[in-house]
Structure formats: structure tokens, C-alpha cells
Amino acid sequence: MKVIGIAGTAKNTGKTTTTAALLQEGYRRHRKMAITSIGYDGEELDNVTGLPKPRLWLEKGTIVATARKCLALSSADIQVLEDSSIKTALGTIVIGKVATEGLVVIAGPNKAFELVRVKKLLEKYKPNLLFVDGALNRMAPMIETDGLILATGAARQIDPALLALETSEISTAFRLPLAYFSKLGNQPGFVYWQDNHWHVKPLAQNLLITSAEGEELAELVSSNLKEGTKGYINLPGLVTTKAIDKFLEKTADQIKGWSIHFRDPVSLLLSSSPREVGQMIEMIQEKGLKAKVRRKIPLLAVTVNPFFPEYDAGAQLYRSRFLPKGLLESRMYKLPLPVFDVKRKGALYLWRKSIGF
Amino acid sequence: MVTCLERRKILLVPLDPVHDIGLKMIRRGLDKAGHKTLLLPPDLPSEEIISMMSKEQPDQVLISRTLGYGVAELLARFADLADAAGLRDKMGLVIGGMAIRPELAAELGFDAGFGPGTSVEEVVAYVEGRPYQRDANKVKKTKADLTANYTYQYRHNAIGELLDRIADGILGWVQGKTSPAIQRSRLRDNLWDIEQWRLGNINKDFTEAYSALCDPIAEAYYRSGEVHPKTRQLRAEEIERLEAYLTDTKSRMEPAKVQHWEEGQPKVFIQYGTGCPFMDIAHIKLSEAWGADGVVHFDPSWGARTEGFIGDFLTHQEDGSVITPENLSWTKAGLEEYTLWQVRAHRGLNTPETVVLAGKLGADLTKINIAYGSLAAGTDPARLTVDGVESIKMAAKYNLPFDVVTNEELAGVPAHKAFAGMLIVAALGRKLGGRPILQPLFCYSPEVMISGQMEQNYIDFNAAKIKALRKIMDAPIWPGAPIGFLTQTEDRVQSSMTTSLHAALAASLRVDAISIASSDEAYSGGPIVAASRLDTLTAVKEGFRFFGEGRVEATSMADRWADEMVQNIEKVLKDVADAPSFVDALYNGILGSKEEGAYPGRGGRDTIQVE
Amino acid sequence: MTEAMLSHVMDALDVETFLVCSSENEGKDRAIGLMRSLGFQDVDIVYIHYAGPGARVRVRAYIYRPGDNYAWVTAQESRQ
Structure with missing residues (x-):
């Protein structure tokens, strides 16, 4: 079972359109598919903007993991196979099988560790593919996928140049090399270095958020450090660029050649805006350090959506607007990954570019 | 009160630029139930809140935020940060505020969402992991028997x-x-x-x-x-x-x-x-x-x-x-x-x-x-x-x-x-x-x-009527119909207000029921409309809320008029008793004369038959 | 025609009514939709209370917001 996540950079960036296209092509290819989501999506009306949203059309045999309350909202008949007992705001997550085709509301687990459990449950039914539809700009649980399709577009950033820049920074984070190092269990939140023998020091907290915490880490590393030692820092799951900046400000000269291991590209991108994350990676490299990730998730494709909701202050409502066709992707052709508008290129193209065969 | 084993630690987080009253009410409810609460100052950056969550390790984090443009993304990112920080399997994340619905909570990555109209008790139940019985707290209504407590004994x-x-x-x-x-x-x-x-x-x-x-x-x-x-x-x-x-x-x-x-x-x-x-x-x-x-x-x-x-x-x-x-x-x-x-x-x-x-x-x-x-x-x-x-x-x-x-x-x-x-x-x-x-x-x-x-006021004479009747008979009283009749104008605010005040007076006098008009009472150009009905119901509710067990106080005139009324009633009844019959008394104006606007009706005259 | 009729409205037009609907959101949509269908653009819900049979609403259309060009002034000017 290959797990494909479809994450959005914001609401209305076309996650559901992308997921629907993947399903459509998968059905054409007679693939056995499963679907779940990060939390809730596929509602008729966008919760925030009040504009209509498409819902997912599922054919017979599709395996779903969705909250119990969504069953009644779906026009497809879903046969419940088991209850995961994972609680959500919309009832427990159940595993079901589509008995008769129709529209389905999917609300899956909204935490990473719950997605792991759902994956395990779904595996029993042997689907070829599991799609994890994102909700809003939720990213964190996507670390549990095998590959990610990123939906972005004018709803995230209306200026094509800025959107291209941001997308480029995001793809940089996803292209960071994998850290191959397994010394001493290799735990997050620990610093390891070697002079005559290996030293291990834990961080006080399992996160690195404030500049004070960056300073603490600097003290932890720089005290008793001999000249020319080699080492690496296994950063915890959540860091901020602010804390890293502070840390490097104090220690960069002493730890040249060390590796800084981020947990994964997704949590790295949570540390700040993509722009700042990009600058931080650049700065790490400039200072002669290596930025790596302990877990790599391939970014398979970026889909761009020219749609954006425009707020009409006078009428106090959102109106549908579109950037000219092709404007967004034309700025991103240099990126080393496929970037396209699903509505223009179609489901087959999306499948070929992101899943392949 | 919960035991030390059941005691939960709850971090209350106002994500709004200002503290909101709802969160404070919830805090009071949780404190009263014996839980440990910690209220953060408003408007902290998400990262700092995550840092606090990691340090404090609460059982539940209650976040309040009013929804607006871009706020959904902000909240979703907050849930992501908590997830990335490895806190999501350690504590519950709950969102509350205007426009929050369960679906939205799910979408944003929270465990539960509480919208407007949520009772403090509901949140406490959630925190304690009890199923909340909305029914138990729902308004219960049974048909009242207005006459239940009365003996119909004469008091005069x-x-x-x-x-x-x-x-x-x-x-x-x-x-x-x-x-x-x-x-x-x-x-x-x-x-x-x-x-x-x-x-x-x-x-x-x-x-x-x-x-x-x-x-x-x-x-x-x-x-x-x-x-x-x-x-x-x-x-x-x-x-x-x-x-x-x-x-x-x-x-x-x-x-x-x-x-x-x-x-x-x-x-x-x-x-x-x-x-x-x-x-x-x-x-x-x-x-x-x-x-x-x-x-x-x-x-x-x-x-x-x-x-x-x-x-x-x-x-x-x-x-x-x-x-x-x-x-x-x-x-x-x-x-x-x-x-x-x-x-x-x-x-x-x-x-x-x-x-x-x-x-x-x-x-x-x-x-x-x-x-x-x-x-x-x-x-x-x-x-x-x-x-x-x-x-x-x-x-x-x-x-x-x-x-x-x-x-x-x-x-x-x-x-x-x-x-x-x-x-x-x-x-x-x-x-x-x-x-x-x-x-x-x-x-x-x-x-x-x-x-x-x-x-001078609308209070004294109305109060005198109730006092007089209570001096005569132990019977239920239901002023009507509708209360405030002829004090209402076509203006909906005035009309609702006078109805509400008359209702408050009736409540102060501890009567059993009232009939109320709509705020259209004085309008005679067409039927009453739905919205106007709700005006006075809302106004009366507010009047009742305002007075509670408190009372509108009449002046001494009320007692004086009540006494006069009782004396006059006795006089009238004497006249009726002395008349050849009650029907004669009606015809002869003892219970209301033509000068006073009472005219014996003609409908069904001469239709009485001998059995 | 309508504009001329509205020019003497000082600031806004409120519609107070009861809408038959099955949720507060439906009530909101219907209230806003109603005002739009009457040709008003700058509309907002001032008040809504939903219970079983429907929603009591007060929905508003601003004709002028402070700082706008008030036709009831210009009309008077042109009269003089």
C-alpha cells in the first residue's frame, strides 16, 4: 500500500480537486484504492468563506476511513467494516467499504499518530493506494505518507512571483538529504559529538522554540567542546527559525562541518514561513554546516490553482476570482518537480507525473 | 468536587487579542469542579503557547478564538505545531468560540469544538470525559396546572x-x-x-x-x-x-x-x-x-x-x-x-x-x-x-x-x-x-x-385589582387579555416595552399566568406577523430576567384602591342579590350600565325554551 | 427610480422578519439572499436568532456609510 498525501498550503488551493482527479484516474485503471483525510474536508460549503466546495465521488469497492457522523451525510452506501475507536469531533473513525457509489464526506484522523493507526487498519484490506486528503493548511500528519502532492495557488498567494519563490523554498526543504547516522539510538532532542569518544547530551525540552531555548542549546554544545570535533544535532520535532538563528549565532564557528538534523521536511516547514525556512537552510550552509532530515518524504508534484476568493468588504462576502490560466505555472517551470494546474492538464497527466505507472 | 485522581489540569488559551468572557466562565466552572486551571494572557504567539503546553503538560488545552478571515489557517497551523511538537498524543486540544462547529474543529485538527450556546457544564463534562447529557440540561417543560394550589375559599x-x-x-x-x-x-x-x-x-x-x-x-x-x-x-x-x-x-x-x-x-x-x-x-x-x-x-x-x-x-x-x-x-x-x-x-x-x-x-x-x-x-x-x-x-x-x-x-x-x-x-x-x-x-x-x-403610573391600579381579588377569594389569577391593553402603540419598541413592564408587574404580584399581545397589538391594518410575536416574548423574557424574584413596588394608593374596590364590589353584589334575578340585574345595568358603555346584547333573544 | 427612492434614507434599510428555515446558517443565507435579490449589495445580518420553526432576523442594507456622498444632502443642495 502506497500512501499519497495531498496537502494544501491554504484553503481553496484545490486539494479536493486533485484528490478527485487521482480517484478518477485510479478507477479508470481499476486500482484498488482507499481514502482518508486529515480531519474534515469535502463539505458542501467552505466553512470560512461560504463558497461551495466539491465533494468526493467514490465508486463501489473503495475503502474509506471516516468519522461515523459523516456516513449519514454521504449519498454513497458505506458498509462499515470496523470501528477504529479513534475519537474525533465527528464521532469515531470507522473503516468502511463503498457498497454503492456516490458522494462521500471524508473526515479522517487529525493527528499524526492516529494516521499511523488508521494506516495499519487499512492495510488489512490490501488497497494498492491510500490517499490522504489534507484539510485546510494542515501538514503535520502528512509525515506519515510515502509521498506528497502539494496543492497551492492564488488562494495562498496572489502574486505569482512570490508564490513561485515560496514554492521553491518548500521544494528545497523536501530535497534536503537524508541523514544516515544511527549512533546510540539516534534520538531526537539530543546532541552527539565525537572527540576521543562519543558524547551525548539531551536538550532540556523536546522542542526548540524560543530564542532562550536556542541559547540553552548553544551553551549545552559549546561548553567543553574541543577543537575540531565532529558531531551532529538531532533537533526535536518542533523548532523555530528564531531559535536556530540564536543557536548558530553563538556556536557556528565551533561546530563547522557538523550536521543539523531536522526531523522531516514537513515539521521543518512548520518552523516558520517557507521564506524564512529557506533563508535558514541557506544560512546553515553558508556557515559550513549541513542541513539534513532524519526522514524524507518525496514531494511528488505541485498542483497550482488559479482560483482565489476575494473578500468584498462592502457586501461582506467572498467572491470567486481566477488568475489568468497558466500564469502561476509559468513562473515555476524551473523547479525540479512537476508543477501544473490539474484542471488544465487532466487526471491522466496528474497520475503519470505523481504516481507514474 | 473531583478527587485528586480525577483532577485534570487545563490550560486555557485566549487566542483572541482580548480575553473573552466565555473562557473565564469556563475557568470558573472548572475551578469549582475541582480542576486545576491555568489561564494564559491573550494574544500570545502560537509558538509560545506550544512551549507552555510542553512545559505544563496539561490534560486538556482549551483555546478560544473567534473565527475570521485567515483564522482557520492560523488554528490549523497551531494544531500542526502541537502535532510536530509531539504533544498531540499527550493532551487534548479543544477549540471554542463564535462560529465554531464540530466539523470545523475536525477540519482544524482539534479534538472537539464548542460553539456559541455551549454551557459551562458541557465543557466540564467533556474535560472529565463524561458524556454530556444535553437532555439533562435542556429546558424541561411540563404542562402547568394553573388551579392546582387554590382552595376557592372565600376570604371575605x-x-x-x-x-x-x-x-x-x-x-x-x-x-x-x-x-x-x-x-x-x-x-x-x-x-x-x-x-x-x-x-x-x-x-x-x-x-x-x-x-x-x-x-x-x-x-x-x-x-x-x-x-x-x-x-x-x-x-x-x-x-x-x-x-x-x-x-x-x-x-x-x-x-x-x-x-x-x-x-x-x-x-x-x-x-x-x-x-x-x-x-x-x-x-x-x-x-x-x-x-x-x-x-x-x-x-x-x-x-x-x-x-x-x-x-x-x-x-x-x-x-x-x-x-x-x-x-x-x-x-x-x-x-x-x-x-x-x-x-x-x-x-x-x-x-x-x-x-x-x-x-x-x-x-x-x-x-x-x-x-x-x-x-x-x-x-x-x-x-x-x-x-x-x-x-x-x-x-x-x-x-x-x-x-x-x-x-x-x-x-x-x-x-x-x-x-x-x-x-x-x-x-x-x-x-x-x-x-x-x-x-x-x-x-x-x-x-x-x-x-x-x-x-401617575400604570402600577397602582393594576396592583389594586389583584390585591382586591385576593381579599375576596383564594383563586388563581391570570391577568389579560392581553396585559397592557391600550397602553400599546404601533411602535414595536414601545409596544414590546410596555408589555414587558406589565409582565414584570404581573410577576411581582405573583399571579399564575398572563396573556401577552404581539408588538402589532395597536396596528389594525392587517394580521399580526410572526416577527412581532417574538418581539414581546423576547421582551417579557428580558423583563423576567431583570426582576427575577425582585418586585415592582406599588405606592400606598394600591392598597387604598384595593380596599375601595372591595367595598364597591360588595355594594354591587348586594344590589344584584336584591334584584329580582341575576338576569334582571344584567338588564338593569347593575353590573354595567349603558352610560358606562355596557349594552345588554340581543343575540339569541327569545330563544330560551322550556325543557 | 429605486435610487431616487433610497436617496432620502439617512443611512441604512433594515428588514425585520421571520424566515422559515431549518438552521441558523440557512437563515443567514436566506436573509442575505433576500437583500441581494432586492438589489442591495452592502448587506449584513444585524441579528439572528434561530429556533425550531425558523429564524428571527434583522438584516440590513447600508445605503450610505459614514463618509459616503449622501444623496439626501446633495438633493437638498440642488433644491436650493
Whole structure:
């Protein structure tokens, strides 16, 4: 079972359109598919903007993991196979099988560790593919996928140049090399270095958020450090660029050649805006350090959506607007990954570019 | 209080730029339940909150944030940060605030979402991992018995003796007399089987005998199916739509209350009678949804002047909804089980039969007043006396408490005379095993306009009325109808305000029920509209909330006027007792003269027959 | 025509009514939709209370917001 996540950079960036296209092509290819989501999506009306949203059309045999309350909202008949007992705001997550085709509301687990459990449950039914539809700009649980399709577009950033820049920074984070190092269990939140023998020091907290915490880490590393030692820092799951900046400000000269291991590209991108994350990676490299990730998730494709909701202050409502066709992707052709508008290129193209065969 | 093992640690996070009151209320509730709470200052950056969560390791994090543009993304990112920080399997994340719904909470990556209207208890239950019984906290409503706590003992012996003498006199006078209305009512009582009628089985014996006792208009209905020229039969598809509407609406009904102090504040009745039973039902449903305790059926005035009822599901474009078995039956079907339903019999040529119909169709209350009906509503005093006694007997038989309304005050009859008439009917009720409810008017009546008792305020004279009645009889009191009558203008704010204040006064006087108008009361250009009904229900609710167990205080004038009123009532009753008969007293103006605006009615004159 | 009619409205037009609907959101949509259908653009819900049978609403259309060009002034100017 290959797990494909479809994450959005914001609401209305076309996650559901992308997921629907993947399903459509998968059905054409007679693939056995499963679907779940990060939390809730596929509602008729966008919760925030009040504009209509498409819902997912599922054919017979599709395996779903969705909250119990969504069953009644779906026009497809879903046969419940088991209850995961994972609680959500919309009832427990159940595993079901589509008995008769129709529209389905999917609300899956909204935490990473719950997605792991759902994956395990779904595996029993042997689907070829599991799609994890994102909700809003939720990213964190996507670390549990095998590959990610990123939906972005004018709803995230209306200026094509800025959107291209941001997308480029995001793809940089996803292209960071994998850290191959397994010394001493290799735990997050620990610093390891070697002079005559290996030293291990834990961080006080399992996160690195404030500049004070960056300073603490600097003290932890720089005290008793001999000249020319080699080492690496296994950063915890959540860091901020602010804390890293502070840390490097104090220690960069002493730890040249060390590796800084981020947990994964997704949590790295949570540390700040993509722009700042990009600058931080650049700065790490400039200072002669290596930025790596302990877990790599391939970014398979970026889909761009020219749609954006425009707020009409006078009428106090959102109106549908579109950037000219092709404007967004034309700025991103240099990126080393496929970037396209699903509505223009179609489901087959999306499948070929992101899943392949 | 929870034990130390059950104690939870809760981090309360106002993500809004300002502290919100909801979070503080929740904090108070949690503290009271024995939990440990920590309230963060408002407007901290997400990262700092995550840092606090990691340091404090609470069991639950309660975040409050009002939704707006970009806020959803902010909250989703917050959930992501918590996830990435490895905190999501260690603590619960809950979001609350305006526009928050469970679906949204799920989408944003939270475990639960609480929107507006969430009770503190609900949040405490969630934190403690208990299932929250919304039902347990939902407003519970049961049908009130307005007469339950009353003995009907006289508190004023002299007046009591007079009332008994007059009542005995009336019972003697009606002995051996009957009327077409009484005969119809007995037919309806004996031969009209409601279950058979519901099955569509027409009893020919009943129809034949009944139509012979009717006016030509009603007779035509039974002979050829013609309905009253002012009415139209609702079509089958209209009835189907009504059924669909009712099913749909009833499924969404939640009991609501107007009272703030449940036991002490009066039950609130609204009056309906748009002419169309369908619209009536729609109005009843929204009145119920806004907390009305009871509804009063208003029939058109011509219905009271016609001998006999017709049938069918009838609509009509004038004030008042026609009484037919079908109309009443549909209305009953529309009511929630906790709503009190009054069908008025009080004034016309169908009084006893209305009581029978009301009883058979499941009404809770009726309305009877011989003095008002014959002095200010156009019915012959002799006829209504005969019919009235029969009505009271039927009300006792069908176990319907009835109010005795004193609307003759609106014609100009002084309160003490109207009260004398009311007390006589109440005394009859007492003798015949009925349960009367006194209904003095809370109104700006012609009497006070002329004599000036309300020049200073609206409180004293209304309070005097209640005090006077309480000095005479231990009986339930239900001011009406509607309260504040003639103080209302067409302005909805003024109208709602005066209704609310009169309701507060009624509550201060600890009466049992009130009838309220809509804020359209003073408008006479067309039917009452739905929104206006809700205006006064909302206003009264606010008045009740404001006063609670507190009271409106009358000046010393109230006691003085109450004493005067009692003395005057006694005088009037003496005159009635000394008159050749109660009916003579009515004709001769003892209970309200022509100069005072009371005119003995002519409807049904000379129709009394010897049994 | 309508504009001329509205020019003497000082600031806004409120519609107070009861809308039959099955949720508060439906009530909001219907209220806003109603005002739009009447040709008003700058509309907002001032008040809504939903219970079983529907929603009591007060929905508003601003004709002028402070700082706008008020036709009831210009009209008077042109009259003088």
C-alpha cells in the first residue's frame, strides 16, 4: 500500500480537486484504492468563506476511513467494516467499504499518530493506494505518507512571483538529504559529538522554540567542546527559525562541518514561513554546516490553482476570482518537480507525473 | 468536587487579542469542579503557547478564538505545531468560540469544538470525559396546572355569602330552561364520537338532529356542504403540505422558557387567530420555540353570533380562526405536548358546545363569562345565563379550568362592576365543581382614563385589582387579555416595552399566568406577523430576567384602591342579590350600565325554551 | 427610480422578519439572499436568532456609510 498525501498550503488551493482527479484516474485503471483525510474536508460549503466546495465521488469497492457522523451525510452506501475507536469531533473513525457509489464526506484522523493507526487498519484490506486528503493548511500528519502532492495557488498567494519563490523554498526543504547516522539510538532532542569518544547530551525540552531555548542549546554544545570535533544535532520535532538563528549565532564557528538534523521536511516547514525556512537552510550552509532530515518524504508534484476568493468588504462576502490560466505555472517551470494546474492538464497527466505507472 | 485522581489540569488559551468572557466562565466552572486551571494572557504567539503546553503538560488545552478571515489557517497551523511538537498524543486540544462547529474543529485538527450556546457544564463534562447529557440540561417543560394550589375559599365572608346567594338564585332561575345551544351541546356530548369522526364516519342521526338546531348558514353546510361565505376549504394538497411542515418543524423543536424564576413567574399565553389554521399553527410553533407556555384560540366574532358550528378545515381572511372540529383538531396536532391550549367559549351563541368540542378535542382550558358576554359581546343576558350555567357544567365534566374574563372594562364598565360579574361566574363555577380562574384586565381602561387612576403610573391600579381579588377569594389569577391593553402603540419598541413592564408587574404580584399581545397589538391594518410575536416574548423574557424574584413596588394608593374596590364590589353584589334575578340585574345595568358603555346584547333573544 | 427612492434614507434599510428555515446558517443565507435579490449589495445580518420553526432576523442594507456622498444632502443642495 502506497500512501499519497495531498496537502494544501491554504484553503481553496484545490486539494479536493486533485484528490478527485487521482480517484478518477485510479478507477479508470481499476486500482484498488482507499481514502482518508486529515480531519474534515469535502463539505458542501467552505466553512470560512461560504463558497461551495466539491465533494468526493467514490465508486463501489473503495475503502474509506471516516468519522461515523459523516456516513449519514454521504449519498454513497458505506458498509462499515470496523470501528477504529479513534475519537474525533465527528464521532469515531470507522473503516468502511463503498457498497454503492456516490458522494462521500471524508473526515479522517487529525493527528499524526492516529494516521499511523488508521494506516495499519487499512492495510488489512490490501488497497494498492491510500490517499490522504489534507484539510485546510494542515501538514503535520502528512509525515506519515510515502509521498506528497502539494496543492497551492492564488488562494495562498496572489502574486505569482512570490508564490513561485515560496514554492521553491518548500521544494528545497523536501530535497534536503537524508541523514544516515544511527549512533546510540539516534534520538531526537539530543546532541552527539565525537572527540576521543562519543558524547551525548539531551536538550532540556523536546522542542526548540524560543530564542532562550536556542541559547540553552548553544551553551549545552559549546561548553567543553574541543577543537575540531565532529558531531551532529538531532533537533526535536518542533523548532523555530528564531531559535536556530540564536543557536548558530553563538556556536557556528565551533561546530563547522557538523550536521543539523531536522526531523522531516514537513515539521521543518512548520518552523516558520517557507521564506524564512529557506533563508535558514541557506544560512546553515553558508556557515559550513549541513542541513539534513532524519526522514524524507518525496514531494511528488505541485498542483497550482488559479482560483482565489476575494473578500468584498462592502457586501461582506467572498467572491470567486481566477488568475489568468497558466500564469502561476509559468513562473515555476524551473523547479525540479512537476508543477501544473490539474484542471488544465487532466487526471491522466496528474497520475503519470505523481504516481507514474 | 473531583478527587485528586480525577483532577485534570487545563490550560486555557485566549487566542483572541482580548480575553473573552466565555473562557473565564469556563475557568470558573472548572475551578469549582475541582480542576486545576491555568489561564494564559491573550494574544500570545502560537509558538509560545506550544512551549507552555510542553512545559505544563496539561490534560486538556482549551483555546478560544473567534473565527475570521485567515483564522482557520492560523488554528490549523497551531494544531500542526502541537502535532510536530509531539504533544498531540499527550493532551487534548479543544477549540471554542463564535462560529465554531464540530466539523470545523475536525477540519482544524482539534479534538472537539464548542460553539456559541455551549454551557459551562458541557465543557466540564467533556474535560472529565463524561458524556454530556444535553437532555439533562435542556429546558424541561411540563404542562402547568394553573388551579392546582387554590382552595376557592372565600376570604371575605360577607361577599362570600352574597356570591353564594346570587349563584343559588341563578341555578334556580335556569332550572327547567334550555336553548338551542344547550341542545346542540348535549348532542355533541352524547352522539358525536370523536374516534368515529376521525375515521371519517358520519353519524347521520347526529347530523340530522344537529342541523335542525342551527342557523341557515350552518344548516346549509350539513344539507349541501356549503361553507360559510367568508371561508374557504383548505385543499387536500394544502393539508398535505401542512402535515409535511409540521413533521419537519416538530422534529426541530426544543422546549424554551420565558421565565427566569421558574416557580414564581407566571405562565405566558399568546393569542392566535390569523384566520387561517395553517398560519395559526406556524405562529404557534414559533411562539412555542420562543418560550410561550400556552396559546389561546381566537375565533371570529361572527362565529359567536351564528347558531351552530359547521365542519371542515376552513381558512378565512378576517380576524379570528373559525371553530370547526377539523380546525381545532389540526391545531391540537400542531401543539407540543407541554403547551397549554385554551379554546374560548365565553361570549356567544355556541358557548356550551364550544366547551364540549374543546373538551373532546383535547383543549386544556376554556373561557366563560356570562356578564361580559351579555353586556359587551352582544349576547342576550337571559340566553347567556342559561347557556353559561350549562357551559360551566360541561367544563367541569371535561375537566377544563376556565378563566372568567372581564373585557367589559374595555367598554367603560368600572373594574369593580366587572369584577362583581366575574366573581358571580366564579361562584357558579365553585358550586358546579368547576375550576374558575380570575382574569382581571391589566389595561389602560376607559374608567381610568376618565377617573385618572393611571395618571401617575400604570402600577397602582393594576396592583389594586389583584390585591382586591385576593381579599375576596383564594383563586388563581391570570391577568389579560392581553396585559397592557391600550397602553400599546404601533411602535414595536414601545409596544414590546410596555408589555414587558406589565409582565414584570404581573410577576411581582405573583399571579399564575398572563396573556401577552404581539408588538402589532395597536396596528389594525392587517394580521399580526410572526416577527412581532417574538418581539414581546423576547421582551417579557428580558423583563423576567431583570426582576427575577425582585418586585415592582406599588405606592400606598394600591392598597387604598384595593380596599375601595372591595367595598364597591360588595355594594354591587348586594344590589344584584336584591334584584329580582341575576338576569334582571344584567338588564338593569347593575353590573354595567349603558352610560358606562355596557349594552345588554340581543343575540339569541327569545330563544330560551322550556325543557 | 429605486435610487431616487433610497436617496432620502439617512443611512441604512433594515428588514425585520421571520424566515422559515431549518438552521441558523440557512437563515443567514436566506436573509442575505433576500437583500441581494432586492438589489442591495452592502448587506449584513444585524441579528439572528434561530429556533425550531425558523429564524428571527434583522438584516440590513447600508445605503450610505459614514463618509459616503449622501444623496439626501446633495438633493437638498440642488433644491436650493
